Amino acid sequence: MENDKNILEVRNLQVNFKTYAGDVKAIRNVSFDLRKGETLAIVGESGSGKSVTTRTIMGLNARNADITSGSILYKDQDLLKKSDKEMEQFRGQDIAEIFQDPMTSLDPTMKIGKQIAEPLMVHKGMKKEKALAQALEMMKLVGITDAENRINDYPHQFSGGMRQRIVIAIALINYPEILIADEPTTALDVTIQAQILNLMKELQDKISTSIIFITHDLGVVAGMADRVAVMYAGKIVEYGTVDEIFYNPKHPYTWGLLSSMPTLDSSGDELPSIPGTPPDLLDPPTGDAFAARNAYALKIDTEQEPPFFKVSDTHYAATWLLHPDAPKVTPPAQIVARQKKYAEMQQALVAKQRPSVPVEEEEEQQ
């Protein structure tokens, strides 16, 4: 999938964590692309390896992390082959990150102006006054009111939402090619969440950066992402455009995730949940890691790992249910409703463009 439009290509990434109990296989053969200017959401529950993936890209994994195979191509360079010293050049310059908790991610003893200006001084060798002037511009851009007077304030003098704006300002000050947002709104009030998400979208247009958006909140994904990758137990199990994942999901895990998300038209009093817990990655199960929790599991799921089956040019899912020989199953009612809605949308779209061609919705093998 060599593509000029890809700013980042992650291939066959495997990351283990060495512990006293043995090797924890946190990332098991993950591949994905990030296209220029797009927002890719990586969703999954806690411990599915979302954050480890991004920390590996940043080169900021814990010391016991062991990258056993794979490559991360950025502008024809393999980031995994870079030394620690060389990675410093990329961090904060080409790739920046927004962290989860704005209450703890700012240095409590440094003025925020300097914290925002720091990447400029580090990467561009800028003098402090000049860097601070740019920091001030960035503060205005991320919507910090009265920026001139607040540039010399300390983090504790700001609210959570304002602090996250500061963190965003720090990340964007060097106009990075790639912005990694690791659950940037999880620690914020719901009312502030929307503001921060809007701000990120707005700035993405202005700065034309690509975003990897890590979250476990599918509600946030719908509004933010262009494409979605669903991760489970250290693997990507399904990826596609945001419409494909939301309205035509193929993997039973994605079904579970979507069903357990409350929507305006969800009926009944009980919100479905996925039974059980994720597998122990010290000793991942053979076959499909989701099989034990999967109501639709086939016999082969416990024996052999499913490959990716192609659903459309942009949509792939790793489940045996997509194999031509697999029995036809009916997804949960909520998912059927979603698929119906999607089919209607597609039909409407196609009808608009080329009324004569019928909708192709056949599943085929990769």
Added chain:
Amino acid sequence: MAKYLAKRIFYLILTLFIVITLTFFLMKLLPGTPLTNQAKLSKSQIALIYEQYGLNKPVWQQYLLYLAGAVRGNFGTSFQFSDQPVSYLLSSRIGPSLQIGLQAMILGVIVGIVVGAFGAMRQNSWVDTTATVVSILGISIPSFVLAVLLQYYLGLKLGWFPIAEWGGFIYTVLPTLALGATPLAESARFVRTEMVDVLSSDYIELAKAKGLSRTGVIYHHALRNSLIPLITIVGPLAVNIMTGSMVVENIFSIPGIGEQFVKSVLTNDYPTIMGLTIIYSFMLCVVLLFTDILYGIVDPRIRITGKAN
């Protein structure tokens, strides 16, 4: 700030008053008398001496008289040293004590910070282990034992430093080392623990994500934040040095107030005991005030003079 300082100075005077009161009555409970050859003196001679020094009056009267004098800056006359005023006796002796105490404090804390920081940066390496062993030794070996060891090996065996004299800087080296060991060990331990904590915090992660180098992260972000809790122990460390100096000054024959304190207690030299207690309490109060102000400088979250937002 001025208001805050005024308040603190008021508390300082109050503290001194309480210390004076407590010490005065406790001191009077000491066994023995200020007289060296009591057995050879007749009753009338003793009465005469007591009258001369005002020791024949009831204790509460003596206390009030002492307070009245102290307020006017008159701390009495030493019993022991041929009628020297206490203020003169102590002012001529405080210099060496201050010099050694400050040297020990500065050396201990600065080296301690370096040792602790290196230990934290290379966690669980041989550097860290060495730093930990040094800390444990520094904390567990009393300063007077270290003083004797230093005196014997560096002074007597190797002859690098004078053994027990007082003159210039070279004479302060061994006592400074002996007194500085505990502050060094304590601050190393404190800084290491705190820095390990700080290094795993989110803002250090963010600093790394900015592309700062390892040393940049430590210098610009980790160090300052690791030093905040160290300020808390500066007060106790000062106490440690003060008490340590009483013995160490004796060992090295330093003409300081620590040595004087021991002598005055042994000889029931009441005015000198009082004078020294006041000096020690005053110094401790000043150290505590200083650390509180330092807190505000290092940690903006507890700055005393917050300008209104």
